[in-house]
Amino acid sequence: MTVFILVSGMFTGPHVWHDTTALLTAAGADVRTVPLGGLDGVRAAPGSVVDLESHIADVVAVIDSVQRGAHAEIVLVGHDYGIHPVVGAADRRAASIARIVHLDSGVPQDGVPALAAVADRQLREEVIRRSAGGGASAAELPPPAREEWQLWGSVAGLPDAALDRLTALAGPQPMATLLQPLSLTGALAHVPHTGVLCTAGGAGIALVQSRVDLGEPSLQAWAGPRRTFFELPTGHWPMLSSPDELARTLLRAAADEGHRLTPANAAGPPAHLRPFLLDVPVTPVERVAHVDLHLPSAPGPRPAVLIVHGGPVPAGAAPREWPGMTGYARYAAAHGVMGVTVEHRLHDVADYERAAADVAAAVELVRSDPRVDADRIALWFFSGSGLLSAEWLASPPAWLRCLAANYPVMAPLPGWGRLDSRFRPADAVAHAGGLPLVLVRAGLESDGIAVTVEAFLDSARRHGVDVEVVDVPDGHHSFEAVDPTDASRKAVHRAMRAVLGHLTV
Missing domain, CATH: 3.40.50.1820 (Alpha/Beta hydrolase fold, catalytic domain)
Known part of the structure; x- marks a missing residue:
């Protein structure tokens, strides 16, 4: 019994x-x-x-x-x-x-x-x-x-x-x-x-x-x-x-049924350490404070795209070095744009304020670099860092030429508590105006996150804000690592072309 x-x-x-x-x-x-x-x-x-x-x-x-x-x-x-x-x-x-x-x-x-x-x-x-x-x-x-x-x-x-x-x-x-x-x-x-x-x-x-x-x-x-x-x-x-x-x-x-997890490193590298799904050239990297600058070979002040990792992630995980983040940065550098991977301190859902401060400091650091065209900057948010996009959507500066997000969390998830209104992109998008927006949507996203993405897109439509949606119908969250398919590669190419296009015009 x-x-x-x-x-x-x-x-x-x-x-x-x-x-x-x-x-x-x-x-x-x-x-x-x-x-x-x-x-x-x-x-x-x-x-x-x-x-x-x-x-x-x-x-x-x-x-x-x-x-x-x-x-x-x-x-x-x-x-x-x-x-x-x-x-x-x-x-x-x-x-x-x-x-x-x-x-x-x-x-x-x-x-x-x-x-x-x-x-x-x-x-x-x-x-x-x-x-x-x-x-x-x-x-x-x-x-x-x-x-x-x-x-x-x-x-x-x-x-x-x-x-x-x-x-x-x-x-x-x-x-x-x-x-x-x-x-x-x-x-x-x-x-x-x-x-x-x-x-x-x-x-x-x-x-x-x-x-x-x-x-x-x-x-x-x-x-x-x-x-x-x-x-x-x-x-x-x-x-x-x-x-x-x-x-x-x-x-x-x-009855002892159910899914069993795979121990860390038991089946090869974990998803966040798997090679980037595209073959992108290795570019020179320079570390400055909490950012890594992937340097393009093109002369003169260049546009920059800041790659903002998701979270929460444990302290010490070094996400700016993950192949997925560096892959996007190298892709940008290979096309004449400074690719910047940003490390921030989003280790818990209570850390959004300090993570936002870290991102803002990274933006100022990059814009002050003489090798960067301070008037041509893009921000690209991933996963849980999607909430950090809200402040930039609510009042886009003139130098922000594009804001992108991959499989993002676009509203606080249930049970995360009362996060400050600063971190509600689904509300902030109403004020985005003509800021170019690119959103990469995973078709097999988790239910809770998918709801926030749809709320964001619904709000954008209601307020007449254009969003270029790049769909990966058979892709999961972090599809670049877990679904390295031709469809995923095409989605990355399309998203990169969109973001870089807004920076180089």
Whole structure:
């Protein structure tokens, strides 16, 4: 008998699992939902503090109640915040657990509080401020209003009635559950894990694989044989938007099915280190601060195109040296244009302000170089750096002759929190005027990112702004590395010709 123990996320409780529980039970599984103290109407003992350890104890109690019965394969499922008490409880009862399922949640780490997994910096600061203020009101974080749920994750696929009910039944989150560091002993090393990614939020298996390839320490264990993955094409609350598919996925996870990641460097170089898909000549390179200048052989001040890598990427990844970035820069240099690869400090979604400052500083550095024609500059953004294009779209300087973007993120992804309005290209494009725009669109883009691209293009159309779209119908995100096909090569040639054409007229 498989026993699923389901633990819900912030502000919610067992009620969110109603449909999924019914479906799993009909399939022959035993299902338990865990009422966490202080949530969903569960009252804590008078005078007690509800913290992460008390929630861990709540989950342990359910595990122990199962163990008193017949032999069972226990699968612990943690959604959102719920993964923290799940992992804590599993660490204390590792011998009893058959699998842990991370349902659109992070990877809890020893010594790190759950608050660290909250993407929205304002929300993190609010929790800290309230907890420092003391008093009864500071002990709890109020639940979101109906329109605020998107700050915690994508609401894609969530029917209006379900969102209304989620809001009506939501309760305050005890502050100490977010602030108390998780304590782990390492007992979970041999327990299988499954990650279920809800792709409407922008995350997918390919993204996780890329983070493994980039060497992110917290994810290296997820490329092992005891780790599997599934994707669900829905938002952050699949138990409400896609309960049937979620139930099937949980059953498959319990059966050890799912996609397994490739360990870093196990199958040749990772995608970001694969050779550029075009044979471009090597050109002289000069490093100045946080930019690399790929020098053209043509005399006189030359136009320049700044290649801005995506992100977030781990510190030390050296993206300005990646073959994809240098390939575009060399292509430009071979055609008489200074190709510039820019390194910026976008290591987390909270880093957009300093990344924007890095890009602005790179622009000024390049424009001040006597070998550069300061009045003929192009900016080319990739992937997550697409949000950095907003400021240049909102008020294009006269010297900016073209702005390009490859498979870009053009609006903050759900769950990234309240990024400053400076980083909303889908809004800023309304002010782009006659600035030439080139957008390279991957036909097999992840759902979450594709939505932002379409919102950007819709806004451009509404405001009469022309965008030259270069489509790669069978291309994925980072198609230059993962899909080095003739169609991809043609798309790169077409995009390069467009950008360089605006610089050399």
